């Protein structure tokens with residue numbers, strides 16, 4: 001499998017705070033790569049640097065073999081590097097259909113009905129809610145709408161930040177099932193930042209644990225699963 005995204009020696013600094021310190025990784029096309037670690041570990045900073053919304057203090061980012069470190073965020077998105085922030089950023093007062101269409105329109109395209117139907121096939125139940133407004137929907141439904149909108153942006157790589165936030169374990173399980181389907185059936189590559197390491201590792205091929213901005217542990221999930229990972233989940237030392 002070919003590498004879709006390569007990150008080399010990436011650092012992110014907010015004033016005196018070194019949020020990400022010399023992190024390198026490679027994401028294979030078609031895989032799910034989980035970035036794990038407790039609150040404050042640097043997961044969001046890593047995704048923000050990859051998306052281009054924060055300028056790294058050092059290091060480089062390659063997407064499909066192109067150096068994108070100097071490329072503006074909206075141009076990265078047009079190349080297929082789509083970022084879904086933790087805040088979801090839905091328009092609560094617009095319909096679900098409009099919110100999803102905005103994913104395509106943000107890339108200067110329109111969303112044709114056949115493609116909408118195809119996207120909706122990954123989200124059971126959403127088709128009947130196209131005229132609803134996200135601000136009347138549950139957190140789980142909102143996350144599905146956000147994910148459908150991200151798909152309408154036609155990502156090659158979807159960098160998604162803490163999609164499980166605020167969802168019940170049952171909904172997290174359903175949402176991660178959808179993410180796995182998207183990766184397997186739609187051929188999408190997913191970079192998943194999650195505090196919920198146990199759940200994320202159920203669908204991920206590779207995982208990287210951050211601890212205070214540094215890589216604490218990384219490798220194929222199949223190889224990591226045999227180890228006691230509790231200290232990495234919690235960010236304790238040792």
Ligand SMILES: Nc1ncnc2c1ncn2[C@@H]1O[C@H](COP(=O)(O)OP(=O)(O)O)[C@@H](O)[C@H]1O
Nearest residue numbers: 014017019037038039040041042043044045046
């Ligand atoms: N805008 C910011 N200004 C200053 N410090 C920040 C900012 N964003 C994040 N940080 C700090 O950077 C570190 C990493 O944060 P973040 O990347 O949000 O981690 P995570 O997503 O794993 O919770 C934390 O110490 C956090 O307090």
Ligand SMILES: [Mg+2]
Nearest residue numbers: 043044086162
């Ligand atoms: Mg975060």
